[in-house]
Amino acid sequence: MKETPKEKKIHKNLIPGQMSIEGFLGKDKRNYSEIISTDRAELDRLDLTTKMIADRLQYFTDSAFESYDSSIIIDEKYEVNYKSFRGKLICPFGHPGVYRKGMISLMNLGNGIEINWTPLNIHMISDHCFFEGKGSIHRLEPMILKDAIF
Numbered sequence: 001m002k003e004t005p006k007e008k009k010i011h012k013n014l015i016p017g018q019m020s021i022e023g024f025l026g027k028d029k030r031n032y033s034e035i036i037s038t039d040r041a042e043l044d045r046l047d048l049t050t051k052m053i054a055d056r057l058q059y060f061t062d063s064a065f066e067s068y069d070s071s072i073i074i075d076e077k078y079e080v081n082y083k084s085f086r087g088k089l090i091c092p093f094g095h096p097g098v099y100r101k102g103m104i105s106l107m108n109l110g111n112g113i114e115i116n117w118t119p120l121n122i123h124m125i126s127d128h129c130f131f132e133g134k135g136s137i138h139r140l141e142p143m144i145l146k147d148a149i150f
């Protein structure tokens with residue numbers, strides 16, 4: 001399938017250098033639309049939706065935002081830390097909005113699973129079903145998310 005100019009531009013934004021030093025694809029050689037459709041099928045198998053995941057990540061993000069770089073315990077089960085950085089990021093899919101730079105880490109105290117994400121990850125999940133490519137530092141594996149935050 002031939003890429004449209006818009007798809008070409010998105011791809012360029014996702015590889016290292018254009019929008020972020022590391023890029024969003026990691027070692028993944030697949031086209032981003034294939035990464036998205038594979039994850040969409042995975043969500044169906046896991047009985048999850050992008051909205052469920054994004055809402056949950058947003059809840060932890062908002063709850064931890066006031067913690068100012070120290071960890072807090074949420075709902076007696078999740079240890080969450082919000083590190084904010086100066087600056088803003090824009091969506092590689094070409095949306096007009098800007099997203100805070102920051103990194104949220106969560107440890108599920110029940111099973112020890114640890115994940116981290118950025119505010120941009122939440123947007124890319126909710127609006128694009130994009131969890132980043134395999135091997136990308138902010139790749140969020142749906143199966144791991146299920147065990148970590150639900």
Ligand SMILES: [Zn+2]
Nearest residue numbers: 091093095127
């Ligand atoms: Zn977007």
